[in-house]
Amino acid sequence: MNLKNKRVCIIGCGNLGKSILNGLVDDKDYPSENIIATKRSLDAIKLYEEKGVRITTDNVWAVGESDVIIVAVKPYKVISVLNDIKAHLKPEKHIVVSLATNVHVNELEESLPDNMPVFRAMPNTAADVKESMTSLCHNEAGTPELATVQYFFDKIGTSITINEELMDAATVLGSCGTAFVLRFIRAMVQGGIQIGLDSKTATEIVNQTVKGAANLLIERKNHPEFEIDKVTTPKGCTILGLNEMEHNGLSSSLIKGIVTSYDKIS
């Protein structure tokens, strides 16, 4: 089957679900008519009907109309949602993808029919602009369905497939990481304002500088320090600022924050 004919429902279309929805509805070749979004209160997603997306409060109906079931509710709600739809899931037809942190594949399988293809996906909200980093893992029944799941998450960014043992770490870096990077960006803008730039100009400069630095690493595949060495002119202003940041714990605070988030999940 042509993968663009695969129908997807996003159960629990909130912060992350809407980011994924935005990434999919703007896709040039995936038909929005193949997307269903569910929530108990539909006001926040009504606007998507104009783009051909079907919206509903009925998860069971949504499952019956879909092939890929993305469960985007909060972790503590996942099992109850699966219990509601379990009787309507067909292992030969459906693929279940949970976005929830810390709800493991074996827990998901316990609330699903036998031999159900089950995935965990850890995207981030940059899915909104098709720039998500998504980490995937799956059960054995999911193996033949990996290409289908990759199809959707590669439409909203980039995906990698890893062992489930690494999903907590991938969540912290790739999902929480969006907030970490945005806070870093905000701090740079605050510094820019302190040295005389208005907020809009500082933001424009910082946003492109961060995008450029990331693309340098993505395109050239060099270590960050290799690229930093090109900027830090001996006795220049960059190395002074960089060392002052390190004297005040820049790298250490980032590492400690990442470990703290990881400890919370695991």
Ligand SMILES: NC(=O)C1=CN([C@@H]2O[C@H](COP(=O)(O)OP(=O)(O)OC[C@H]3O[C@@H](n4cnc5c(N)ncnc54)[C@H](OP(=O)(O)O)[C@@H]3O)[C@@H](O)[C@H]2O)C=CC1
């Ligand atoms: N936010 C992020 O960046 C990331 C989040 N995640 C994971 O994604 C999941 C969602 O997170 P997030 O989007 O932030 O949470 P939100 O609370 O924003 O979204 C969850 C949505 O689920 C809906 N919902 C609740 N119960 C039901 C139900 N029974 N049927 C249908 N919809 C329901 C709620 O809407 P209503 O009340 O109208 O039903 C709500 O909008 C979590 O498990 C989280 O761990 C993973 C990676 C990144």
Ligand SMILES: O=C(O)[C@@H]1CCC=N1
């Ligand atoms: O903060 C959270 O728990 C969710 C999971 C990763 C990003 N947001």
